[in-house]
Amino acid sequence: MIEIDGIRLNGRLETFATIGATQKGGVNRQALTEGDRRARQLLAELAWTRGFSVFQDPMANLFIRRAGRDEGLPPLVIGSHLDSQPAGGRFDGALGTLSAFEVLESLEDAGIETERPVVVVAWTNEEGCRFAPGCMGSMAFSAGEIPGEWRKKLATDGAPLTDELTATIESLPRATMIPLGFPIHAYLEVHIEQGPSLEADNIPIGVVGGIQGTRWLDVTVTGQTAHAGTTGLAYRRDPLRALTAALSSLHETIMPSDPDARFTVGRISVEPGSVNAIPDVAHCTVDIRHPNPGRLDELEDLVAATITSQSERQRCLVAISRSFDMPPCTFSTDLQDAVERAAAAKGFNSVRMLSGAFHDALFVNRVAPAAMIFVPCRDGLSHNEEESVEPRHAVAGCQVLAQATLFLVR
Numbered sequence: 001m002i003e004i005d006g007i008r009l010n011g012r013l014e015t016f017a018t019i020g021a022t023q024k025g026g027v028n029r030q031a032l033t034e035g036d037r038r039a040r041q042l043l044a045e046l047a048w049t050r051g052f053s054v055f056q057d058p059m060a061n062l063f064i065r066r067a068g069r070d071e072g073l074p075p076l077v078i079g080s081h082l083d084s085q086p087a088g089g090r091f092d093g094a095l096g097t098l099s100a101f102e103v104l105e106s107l108e109d110a111g112i113e114t115e116r117p118v119v120v121v122a123w124t125n126e127e128g129c130r131f132a133p134g135c136m137g138s139m140a141f142s143a144g145e146i147p148g149e150w151r152k153k154l155a156t157d158g159a160p161l162t163d164e165l166t167a168t169i170e171s172l173p174r175a176t177m178i179p180l181g182f183p184i185h186a187y188l189e190v191h192i193e194q195g196p197s198l199e200a201d202n203i204p205i206g207v208v209g210g211i212q213g214t215r216w217l218d219v220t221v222t223g224q225t226a227h228a229g230t231t232g233l234a235y236r237r238d239p240l241r242a243l244t245a246a247l248s249s250l251h252e253t254i255m256p257s258d259p260d261a262r263f264t265v266g267r268i269s270v271e272p273g274s275v276n277a278i279p280d281v282a283h284c285t286v287d288i289r290h291p292n293p294g295r296l297d298e299l300e301d302l303v304a305a306t307i308t309s310q311s312e313r314q315r316c317l318v319a320i321s322r323s324f325d326m327p328p329c330t331f332s333t334d335l336q337d338a339v340e341r342a343a344a345a346k347g348f349n350s351v352r353m354l355s356g357a358f359h360d361a362l363f364v365n366r367v368a369p370a371a372m373i374f375v376p377c378r379d380g381l382s383h384n385e386e387e388s389v390e391p392r393h394a395v396a397g398c399q400v401l402a403q404a405t406l407f408l409v410r
């Protein structure tokens with residue numbers, strides 16, 4: 001058994017929340033900004049103080065390593081991210097990164113030697129708000145290369161990605177540079193649930209079995225623009241009428257009939273956008289999510305068929321293209337078992353669940369067994385400055401991570 005220092009963990013969460021702190025108690029520590037660099041520097045300083053080694057790779061992924069008895073063995077990697085949304089909370093990412101570092105310190109405090117090395121990671125740009133896509137660090141790590149098109153990528157504020165990566169890497173001159181990607185024994189990530197179910201069921205630990213798949217569609221319905229006053233019903237080819245009828249029907253059917261499905265239209269626009277003209281073009285985006293890849297295909301087919309049939313009724317044309325396709329991911333059952341055993345050993349109730357959001361663990365899972373540990377957050381609220389985690393739940397997640405770490409590296 002191993003005990004973590006809960007007071008130290010919650011103190012660290014407070015300290016890191018001051019870096020990029022916002023007026024409303026959240027953080028704005030977007031990827032590769034000055035705030036992100038200061039958080040990385042603080043973590044590296046804490047690591048050097050404890051005698052751990054600090055590494056970074058060309059994607060500015062930050063690694064802190066505690067040696068094992070057999071340095072030839074691939075390490076257990078634990079961690080999350082330190083970047084945030086522009087109006088983000090203080091726990092999304094920081095909880096997992098600081099819990100992992102607390103595990104490393106607790107192993108050191110207890111003088112526990114492990115067979116394998118243990119490496120803490122802070123992945124670069126998980127959030128994807130300043131530079132898209134999200135999870136850039138873990139994505140490049142698992143691919144073993146930085147995609148060529150990223151070299152021209154600009155931030156929302158115009159800063160080139162390559163410049164910001166260089167400046168971030170150079171802000172830690174004492175850290176050793178390593179190439180992208182190395183063999184991993186297993187990967188564990190603690191994260192807030194970012195949803196309401198653990199809190200509602202009063203369960204402190206979620207054992208995450210996988211991440212649902214996500215598919216984004218771009219929909220364009222084309223009709224004919226015409227005078228709003230003179231054009232009678234029989235002469236209208238109104239793409240917005242077709243689109244809204246289809247979306248209304250999809251909202252009525254998809255989620256009510258399948259509790260695992262998610263259907264969201266987050267953006268809609270019409271052209272030419274004149275108060276007294278029937279539009280000629282209506283666009284929308286569609287975000288569909290499901291844990292089962294077959295159901296994702298069925299849902300996409302249903303969306304396409306419904307929009308097409310309503311468009312035909314209005315004598316409009318339809319074009320639908322996929323802009324993003326993330327297949328569902330299933331985590332290692334051995335690791336889920338280890339997390340469940342660790343929770344039981346520490347006396348915490350746990351429940352198996354799926355993640356509705358994607359995380360770095362999804363990408364690491366492509367090259368090594370991975371799993372996640374969720375803890376409750378207040379009202380399921382995340383990507384919000386009011387995001388809040390009870391100190392006892394932060395401690396519970398970290399205790400389970402520590403115990404699972406011992407199971408996996410001994």
Ligand SMILES: [Zn+2]
Nearest residue numbers: 092093126191
């Ligand atoms: Zn996160």
